[in-house]
Amino acid sequence: MSEAITPPVEGTPPPAVDAPPSGLPSEQPAGDVYDGFNLSDDVKAKFKDGKLNGRFGSLDDVLVKLKEAEDFKSATISEQKKLEGNTQVQQEQLKQEQTKVDAQNTVIQEILPSFMENGMTLTAEMEEKLTVGLTGTEKELAIYKFRDGARNLADRTNSAYAVVGGKENYQSMQVWAKENLSVEHQKVFTADVNGTPEASIIAIEWLNSKYQTALKDGSAPRRIEGSHHTEGLRPYADRKELYKDKDYIESPAGRRDTAAQKQYRARMKITPDAVIFGNR
Structure with a gap:
């Protein structure tokens, strides 16, 4: 007698049957996308919505x-x-x-x-020395600058001579200054003489007043304190006060203010060297 087959009860699911292995990618178990990179959990935690720090997808x-x-x-x-x-x-x-x-x-x-000495005339020999290694426009410019500079120097030199009454007087004053002014004072004077035309004239007038005083006294003191005050004038008390006026005199407005220039020169003549040269 054959064994009876029991029919499945209606509504009962069929028994599970293991499917054979498949190579389809979609059927592979989900792996860790970070495998092989040895990333720490802290780094993995920075991936949000599939992007590292919200910027990188991979x-x-x-x-x-x-x-x-x-x-x-x-x-x-x-x-x-x-x-x-x-x-x-x-x-x-x-x-x-x-x-x-x-x-x-x-x-x-x-x-x-x-x-x-040659009457401000450039000889061929002078020109050759002045323009050695130069050609064309560069050569012409060098000659022009030299002549222009020489003219300015001549004008300033003549103005300096006029202040003291001529070349010989100026040279005598220079000799006296070298013998009776300290090195520091000479440097200050030279700087002013080589400054603006206004500053140059004022410096020469100041030095000449000291020189003339020394001649009258028959002496050549190392420092002359300028104690002879002109009525209505007073010497500068310190360099701050002096330079306040000096800056004005050298400004465009001061150059046109002849009254201020005259007053400044007069006060400079009676101002002690210690103030003018920075000792106080």
Whole structure:
């Protein structure tokens, strides 16, 4: 007698049957997308909605961004080195230019006395020395600047002589100053004489007043305190007060203010050396 087969009860699911292995990717168990990178849980936690810090969708994106940053840094370093190289070149060029200027100034000082004695006429020999190594426009410009500078020097020299009554008086005053003024005082005087035309005249008038006083006294003191006050005038009490007026005198407005210039010169004549030269 054969064994009876019991039919399945209606509504009962069929028994589960294990399916054979499949190679379909969709049927593979979900793995960890960070496998193989040895990422810590802290790093994994930074991935939100599939993007690291909300920016990178994958580690490849991170690597691409890192490469861009490295390229940018490399380009920046390269540009910096290039700029440093350009700076060195510019410094070398400036050094060469300064060397040329210094050499030309030396030549100018050499030929200037002869130029002045020659009636401010530039001889062929002078021109050759002045323009050595120069051609064209650069040569013409050097000659023009020299002549213009010489004219200005002549004008200032004549003005200086006029203040003291001539060349001989000026030279005598210079000799006295070298013997009776300290080195520091001489430096201040020289700086003023080489300053603005107004400052130059005032400095010469001041020194001449000291020189004339020394001649009258029959002495050549190292420091003359200018104690002879003119009625209605007072000497400058300190350099702050003095330079306040000096700055005005040398300004465009002060150059037009002849009354102020006259008053300033008069006060300078009776101001002690200690104030003028910074001892107080």
